[in-house]
Amino acid sequence: MHTIGEVAELLGISTHTLRYYEKEQIIIPLRDASGDRRYNESHLKWLHFVIKLKETQMPIAIIKKYASLFQEGEHTAAERLKLLEEHKEAIQQQMQTLHAADQMLENKITAYRALIGK
Numbered sequence: 001m002h003t004i005g006e007v008a009e010l011l012g013i014s015t016h017t018l019r020y021y022e023k024e025q026i027i028i029p030l031r032d033a034s035g036d037r038r039y040n041e042s043h044l045k046w047l048h049f050v051i052k053l054k055e056t057q058m059p060i061a062i063i064k065k066y067a068s069l070f071q072e073g074e075h076t077a078a079e080r081l082k083l084l085e086e087h088k089e090a091i092q093q094q095m096q097t098l099h100a101a102d103q104m105l106e107n108k109i110t111a112y113r114a115l116i117g118k
Contacts, residue, residue, distance in 0.1 A: 001030070001038040011047055018047075024060065026050060026067045056091050 008015045021027045022037075027046060029037040039047075053063050066083050069076035 001032075001040055002044070004029070004037045004039070007039045007044065007047070010044065011051060013047075013051065021047075021050065024064050025071075026060075026063055028071075053087070056087070057094065058087050058090075062087070 002010070004015050004018055008018055018027070018029075018037075022029060027043060027050070029039050029043060032038050050063060050067075053066075054060075062083060066080055069080050069083075
């Protein structure tokens with residue numbers, strides 16, 4: 001079991017973020033006898049997943065919806081799948097946009113290098 005500070009350090013996020021995720025019911029940590037938050041390995045795996053979703057620009061509202069569906073149980077699997085498939089499509093579109101921008105920048109860089117003889 002890990003404390004909130006340990007989890008924050010392990011994942012490279014702030015304790016404020018962890019408290020926010022709890023407030024938004026994205027994660028529900030365990031509590032010890034004195035009421036302190038405790039996180040197990042399952043929590044860590046879930047938080048890694050949430051962080052990846054955030055890094056790929058999934059809105060917090062969708063992450064909340066996914067978390068809520070997950071907590072409801074297996075009968076929501078189809079809805080969760082749909083959310084993930086839609087997000088994967090959005091990521092693929094982002095990648096196409098980034099690739100096009102990368103190509104444009106490469107062309108400009110090549111042109112400037114030719115201009116200055118580098």
